[in-house]
Amino acid sequence: MFAVEEVSTGSGSDYSNSWISWFLSSKGNEYFCEVEEDYILDRFNLTGLNTEVQHYAQALDMITDNLDEEIQDDLRGNLDLQARLLYGLIHARWIVTARGLAKMLEKYKRADFGRCPRVLCQSQPLLPVGLTDVPYEKSVKLYCGRCEDIYSPKSSRHGSIDGAYFGTSFPHLLFLVYPNLIPPKSGPVEIGGAGRSGDVDSSRRSRRVREEQDAQAEGVGEGMSTASVALKADRYRPRIFGFQVNEIAKLQRWQEAVRDRQISRLEELEENA
Amino acid sequence: MSRRNDYNTLPTGEQSLQDDEVISATGEGDEEMEDAVEQEEGYSSSTPTSTLTWISWFCSLPGHEYFCEVAEEFIEDDFNLTGLNVMVPFWKEAMEMVLDMEPDEDTSKIPDVSIVEASAELLYGLCHQRFILTRAGLQAMVDKYEAGVFGSCPRVYCNGCNVVPCGRSDLPGMDTVKLFCPNCNDIYTPPSSRFQGVDGAFFGTTFAHLFFQSYRELAPAPFWNPASPSSTSPRSSASSSSNQPAFVNPNPYGGQKRAAGKVYVSKIYGFRVSERAKSGPRMLWMRLRPVNADELDLVDWRGRWIDDDDHYDDDEEPIDEDRPMEDFDPDAQDDDDEEEEEEEEEANDSMVKGRSVSNSFHDPALRSPTPTNPPDSPASTAPPQTPRDDAAAKCAVVSPPPSGGKLRVVRQWIPRGASARAQVC
Numbered sequence: 001m002f003a004v005e006e007v008s009t010g011s012g013s014d015y016s017n018s019w020i021s022w023f024l025s026s027k028g029n030e031y032f033c034e035v036e037e038d039y040i041l042d043r044f045n046l047t048g049l050n051t052e053v054q055h056y057a058q059a060l061d062m063i064t065d066n067l068d069e070e071i072q073d074d075l076r077g078n079l080d081l082q083a084r085l086l087y088g089l090i091h092a093r094w095i096v097t098a099r100g101l102a103k104m105l106e107k108y109k110r111a112d113f114g115r116c117p118r119v120l121c122q123s124q125p126l127l128p129v130g131l132t133d134v135p136y137e138k139s140v141k142l143y144c145g146r147c148e149d150i151y152s153p154k155s156s157r158h159g160s161i162d163g164a165y166f167g168t169s170f171p172h173l174l175f176l177v178y179p180n181l182i183p184p185k186s187g188p189v190e191i192g193g194a195g196r197s198g199d200v201d202s203s204r205r206s207r208r209v210r211e212e213q214d215a216q217a218e219g220v221g222e223g224m225s226t227a228s229v230a231l232k233a234d235r236y237r238p239r240i241f242g243f244q245v246n247e248i249a250k251l252q253r254w255q256e257a258v259r260d261r262q263i264s265r266l267e268e269l270e271e272n273a
Numbered sequence: 274m275s276r277r278n279d280y281n282t283l284p285t286g287e288q289s290l291q292d293d294e295v296i297s298a299t300g301e302g303d304e305e306m307e308d309a310v311e312q313e314e315g316y317s318s319s320t321p322t323s324t325l326t327w328i329s330w331f332c333s334l335p336g337h338e339y340f341c342e343v344a345e346e347f348i349e350d351d352f353n354l355t356g357l358n359v360m361v362p363f364w365k366e367a368m369e370m371v372l373d374m375e376p377d378e379d380t381s382k383i384p385d386v387s388i389v390e391a392s393a394e395l396l397y398g399l400c401h402q403r404f405i406l407t408r409a410g411l412q413a414m415v416d417k418y419e420a421g422v423f424g425s426c427p428r429v430y431c432n433g434c435n436v437v438p439c440g441r442s443d444l445p446g447m448d449t450v451k452l453f454c455p456n457c458n459d460i461y462t463p464p465s466s467r468f469q470g471v472d473g474a475f476f477g478t479t480f481a482h483l484f485f486q487s488y489r490e491l492a493p494a495p496f497w498n499p500a501s502p503s504s505t506s507p508r509s510s511a512s513s514s515s516n517q518p519a520f521v522n523p524n525p526y527g528g529q530k531r532a533a534g535k536v537y538v539s540k541i542y543g544f545r546v547s548e549r550a551k552s553g554p555r556m557l558w559m560r561l562r563p564v565n566a567d568e569l570d571l572v573d574w575r576g577r578w579i580d581d582d583d584h585y586d587d588d589e590e591p592i593d594e595d596r597p598m599e600d601f602d603p604d605a606q607d608d609d610d611e612e613e614e615e616e617e618e619e620a621n622d623s624m625v626k627g628r629s630v631s632n633s634f635h636d637p638a639l640r641s642p643t644p645t646n647p648p649d650s651p652a653s654t655a656p657p658q659t660p661r662d663d664a665a666a667k668c669a670v671v672s673p674p675p676s677g678g679k680l681r682v683v684r685q686w687i688p689r690g691a692s693a694r695a696q697v698c
Contacts, residue, residue, distance in 0.1 A: 131429075141429050255559060
């Protein structure tokens with residue numbers, strides 16, 4: 001008996017070095033990135049989480065692989081749940097730090113979060129976002145930087161992830177911190193084009209070519225204005241036998257008039273600045 | 274296509290025949306159909322085991338859920354097929370296959386039955402495109418729509434509005450089937466890859482919109498009032514009409530369903546991202562709806578505001594006189610063609626420039642984004658919770674750090690005219 005148990009627990013710790021890497025590798029958790037251990041061990045970063053999570057101390061021990069083997073049997077199931085909750089909540093804080101953003105950026109460039117289902121977004125990679133920062137309220141959604149709208153994940157195993165594990169701010173903070181990654185409103189997706197790998201590529205080309213490319217194909221360049229980017233956005237025009245549908249066309253004209261008003265407002269701001 | 278399994282037993286030359294077919298199919302249009310559903314089914318079409326017709330067999334294939342069954346009488350009527358015979362190779366054989374007729378004796382000239390398969394599928398698809406525009410076809414599709422066969426919109430704030438299949442071209446071979454959402458008036462890629470093999474032309478560009486013109490009670494209205502609770506499903510609104518007045522669109526030819534009008538607004542730590550930020554919202558307009566139907570009339574057919582910016586038109590008039598042709602060319606405003614778009618952009622640029630001069634007279638608040646409240650502002654003391662205030666007058670700004678490092682939180686006023694009309698929450 002003992003031998004069997006030892007083998008099973010032994011193998012349990014064998015196939016993964018740590019709880020975190022086990023968690024990240026299990027199916028359905030593809031959206032999560034690895035939170036650095038230093039971040040978790042700094043208690044300041046966990047302020048307030050002890051009220052959100054039951055058995056906080058044990059859950060934290062579980063995440064950091066310091067859990068005593070003896071006590072786990074009776075509340076193992078619940079503790080596992082709480083450990084996931086705790087990790088999720090830490091994750092929400094982590095991904096809005098500089099290093100967390102960088103890690104999520106890598107995943108974004110690999111399109112780990114899927115691509116925009118909107119046809120005219122041309123498979124723009126998505127970013128996870130929550131609709132609330134409170135756990136157990138809303139599942140995770142996916143934000144498209146091109147159409148600036150949110151979509152439900154395709155797969156149900158992602159549709160059941162808590163949105164609070166990513167938070168409401170993350171994708172917007174990402175584009176605030178990396179304005180050169182703001183996707184262009186039209187044209188094909190150049191994944192990671194403006195990032196590191198893209199820079200390596202383009203640094204081989206002449207400066208002029210690179211600048212041109214920054215201005216056009218790739219995301220919004222560092223010094224570029226985004227005031228009128230919306231004009232480039234493609235729209236779907238419903239047609240019946242080639243003719244636009246009256247009411248929809250009217251709505252779309254109204255929407256574009258709203259757009260034009262915003263653009264003139266922004267350009268005026270820029271002129272005055 | 275997916276029945277190629279049946280012909281796997283062909284000893285030799287199968288691969289080359291398949292290649293031939295791929296080539297011919299690119300001409301006809303659906304090479305993508307080759308791989309998608311390949312390994313699924315083992316039916317054999319040449320020997321219909323029971324009463325199963327070719328048509329119902331075809332519609333039951335995985336990936337063909339969007340198709341409805343075209344009435345055989347429709348296909349048998351030559352008038353309905355006008356012009357299709359030039360698009361479909363092996364016309365006669367394909368017809369025989371689709372209609373389950375005994376083939377003639379002289380079919381020996383057909384090298385492989387799988388070629389006829391592809392032709393039959395193309396023929397059926399093109400018939401389908403026409404059939405679903407008829408009364409019977411629309412009826413068949415509305416049954417599928419209400420059963421949720423086509424799925425729902427992936428956009429979160431469309432609240433799971435059901436979608437209909439839609440093509441981007443009426444010619445086969447251009448693009449795969451897409452899904453049109455009547456709530457956001459946008460098209461989406463089907464969530465499952467098994468639809469990647471279905472040609473969009475088999476549904477056509479017209480169907481989706483004719484569908485919602487024919488069943489207006491299924492089409493969401495183009496306006497939305499956040500004050501009245503928007504219902505999540507058409508049925509619940511119908512049943513709970515006792516406590517809220519029945520929804521009516523004053524336009525009898527427009528959508529008669531209450532729209533799901535919420536629009537996503539990006540926030541950082543609870544603060545709306547300012548449009549002044551480089552990463553600020555640029556696409557809200559695309560999902561916005563006016564509060565009531567009348568506001569749609571504030572924009573003229575060229576997409577310009579009619580009344581509220583009187584200086585707006587004055588400045589533009591000379592520009593328009595220089596380019597009189599634009600007035601006669603509705604495409605300059607509406608076409609989604611690239612070149613047209615650029616033209617439009619130029620026009621907009623110039624008109625914006627003309628505008629900004631006069632605008633600065635009108636909105637002094639714009640030039641001084643200081644926390645001083647304009648005394649006449651109606652929303653100066655209102656709590657930020659109310660959606661109207663949130664959108665119209667008050668907004669806390671997270672502006673991008675000019676040099677990096679710090680977040681500057683600014684409170685600013687934006688001119689009332691700007692978004693007062695647009696309800697965001």
